[in-house]
Amino acid sequence: MMAFPTYLHGQSLSARALRGLLGSRKATVALAVCILLIGAAMLAPVLAPQNPYDLAQIDFFDSKLPPLSGGSTGITYWLGTDTQGRDMLSAMMYGLRTSLGVGLVSGFFALAVGTSLGLIAAYTGGRLDSLIMRFVDLMLGFPTILVALMILVVFGQGTWKVILALVFVQWAYFARAVRAAALVESSRDYVEAARCLGLSAPRILFFQILPNCLPPLIVIATIQVASAIAAEATLSFLGIGLPITEPSLGLLIANGYQVLLAGVYWMSVFPGLLLLILVFSINLVGDRLRETLNPRLVQ
Numbered sequence: 471m472m473a474f475p476t477y478l479h480g481q482s483l484s485a486r487a488l489r490g491l492l493g494s495r496k497a498t499v500a501l502a503v504c505i506l507l508i509g510a511a512m513l514a515p516v517l518a519p520q521n522p523y524d525l526a527q528i529d530f531f532d533s534k535l536p537p538l539s540g541g542s543t544g545i546t547y548w549l550g551t552d553t554q555g556r557d558m559l560s561a562m563m564y565g566l567r568t569s570l571g572v573g574l575v576s577g578f579f580a581l582a583v584g585t586s587l588g589l590i591a592a593y594t595g596g597r598l599d600s601l602i603m604r605f606v607d608l609m610l611g612f613p614t615i616l617v618a619l620m621i622l623v624v625f626g627q628g629t630w631k632v633i634l635a636l637v638f639v640q641w642a643y644f645a646r647a648v649r650a651a652a653l654v655e656s657s658r659d660y661v662e663a664a665r666c667l668g669l670s671a672p673r674i675l676f677f678q679i680l681p682n683c684l685p686p687l688i689v690i691a692t693i694q695v696a697s698a699i700a701a702e703a704t705l706s707f708l709g710i711g712l713p714i715t716e717p718s719l720g721l722l723i724a725n726g727y728q729v730l731l732a733g734v735y736w737m738s739v740f741p742g743l744l745l746l747i748l749v750f751s752i753n754l755v756g757d758r759l760r761e762t763l764n765p766r767l768v769q
Contacts, residue, residue, distance in 0.1 A: 490762025497758035584644025592652035692756035
């Protein structure tokens with residue numbers, strides 16, 4: 471027996487989401503920007519004019535060149551160079567790749583952990599539900615950056631350590647949202663019928679109830695990916711996030727900030743603008759998905 475949760479009034483969830491995004495000019499532009507940036511990040515080794523972390527391709531005499539300058543090797547630095555002579559356009563593409571990777575991976579694991587705990591809390595109820603939700607309330611009561619800072623101070627720098635810190639501060643949002651949706655679904659007739667048929671609790675949770683909770687989860691996941699990217703950039707800017715060997719947009723901004731007052735604006739401003747555009751576009755897509763997938767707004 472299967473419910474039909476991935477359909478809203480005759481439309482599949484994915485079709486409704488796509489139709490909603492394409493029905494708004496702002497959301498369409500934001501979606502196109504997201505796709506463009508993701509494509510640029512994935513193809514950075516192919517599209518970037520130089521590998522900014524290959525010492526053989528870097529000329530120190532080209533350091534701090536302004537945008538549109540020509541390099542000693544004949545390369546045109548469209549966005550200038552940094553203090554080490556690296557092409558800023560290439561560094562931003564590689565940094566975008568790292569920032570997106572951290573945001574997507576941490577969002578996925580936070581979604582998995584939070585969804586599982588939220589479903590268990592809603593389905594079992596009682597003391598386990600109270601225990602999980604009190605821990606959720608505790609997590610949501612602390613500032614995200616403060617908790618992530620504490621974790622990284624204890625465990626140190628590293629990509630997977632940053633991801634672990636972001637998962638730890640984000641899972642509670644998913645747990646609360648999925649629990650609220652699962653509590654409503656648990657009282658439905660199809661859940662009671664599944665119990666009467668003797669289906670196991672994991673099967674009811676993940677194959678019957680979970681699909682009905684997808685609309686709010688998709689919206690929260692989109693917004694939390696943007697939050698994770700911004701949080702990682704903040705941590706890296708403060709110098710306790712990703713190591714120098716795995717630079718992100720936050721590290722590029724931090725490197726440029728040191729010489730910002732000396733008139734070398736492009737080293738910090740351009741990565742900052744790219745980060746702003748990325749986070750803003752993802753949030754626009756998330757807001758549009760919230761309006762489209764909200765069952766109260768389905769006509």
